[in-house]
Amino acid sequence: MRVASTIPEMKCLRREISGTLGFVPTMGYLHEGHLSLVRQARAENSVVVASIFVNPTQFGPKEDFKTYPRDPKHDLALLESEKTDIVFMPSDVEMYPQGYSSWVTVENITEMLEGSCRPGHFKGVTTVVAKLFNIVEPNKAYFGQKDFQQATVIRKMVIDLNMNLEIVVAPTIREKNGLAMSSRNAYLNPQERQAAAVLYQALTQAQQIRRKGQKDAEYIRREMYTLIGREPLAKIEYISIADAVTLEELATIDRPAVASLAVRFGKTRLIDNVILE
Numbered sequence: 001m002r003v004a005s006t007i008p009e010m011k012c013l014r015r016e017i018s019g020t021l022g023f024v025p026t027m028g029y030l031h032e033g034h035l036s037l038v039r040q041a042r043a044e045n046s047v048v049v050a051s052i053f054v055n056p057t058q059f060g061p062k063e064d065f066k067t068y069p070r071d072p073k074h075d076l077a078l079l080e081s082e083k084t085d086i087v088f089m090p091s092d093v094e095m096y097p098q099g100y101s102s103w104v105t106v107e108n109i110t111e112m113l114e115g116s117c118r119p120g121h122f123k124g125v126t127t128v129v130a131k132l133f134n135i136v137e138p139n140k141a142y143f144g145q146k147d148f149q150q151a152t153v154i155r156k157m158v159i160d161l162n163m164n165l166e167i168v169v170a171p172t173i174r175e176k177n178g179l180a181m182s183s184r185n186a187y188l189n190p191q192e193r194q195a196a197a198v199l200y201q202a203l204t205q206a207q208q209i210r211r212k213g214q215k216d217a218e219y220i221r222r223e224m225y226t227l228i229g230r231e232p233l234a235k236i237e238y239i240s241i242a243d244a245v246t247l248e249e250l251a252t253i254d255r256p257a258v259a260s261l262a263v264r265f266g267k268t269r270l271i272d273n274v275i276l277e
């Protein structure tokens, strides 16, 4: 496994590659969710590149950029054990040198859900992902359904800007109690971790209600509010039943929909979602 920490090094390694390149961008502190993406990339490509970069521009001024968990040595050992070929691990100034001033923005679908709670977040995400795509030049890039809106926004950017790669979205990997794996779960204390299982319970309840034929989105939202509201440690930011393509809130579920939520447990903000068939 080769580790590139500068853009010229990464571009140089890229030039030596023939066959398809599968790319897994991450912010590190890797868990089984990330590794499932690496395994899928490994199965589908000749070469696998992962990146580890905690992207400062996608964090708001009051968010957890400084405290975001980091463990590069452990990450590299995990990536090596999954037969990753190249890890791109740039510094902040490598990606954003002094005087940096170019941004990629996707409109509309970035305004709701995560976009309304975290202004500027998606501008940081699309900019860094566009830069990474230009540096790594992947044939396929792998993203988790865990961040459903992020994957949707990136797909839109790739289509709108005619980027020459395929976006693959892989299922959410969960703990035994249903909690979606996330680097931020490291912030949870044992009580919060146990309490956070209510999120997946609410999402699976939404799926069950929908499967029984319920089309009233507000009814399902209310049931989710009630279940999560019973958990004293949970502070709901949003609960959404939205069109799975436009991410607009639905009154009636008459097309593919996504149930998603953002809930705080103490200082930890968690997001999760499921598709409603």
Ligand code: AMP
Pocket: 025, 026, 027, 028, 032, 033, 034, 036, 037, 142, 143, 144, 145, 146, 147, 170, 171, 172, 173, 174, 180, 181, 182, 183
């Ligand atoms: P992050 O390091 O949080 O930026 O995540 C890097 C990639 O891993 C993103 O595409 C995430 O959607 C994906 N990911 C994070 N958690 C999970 C999970 N539990 N299951 C599947 N993919 C995940």
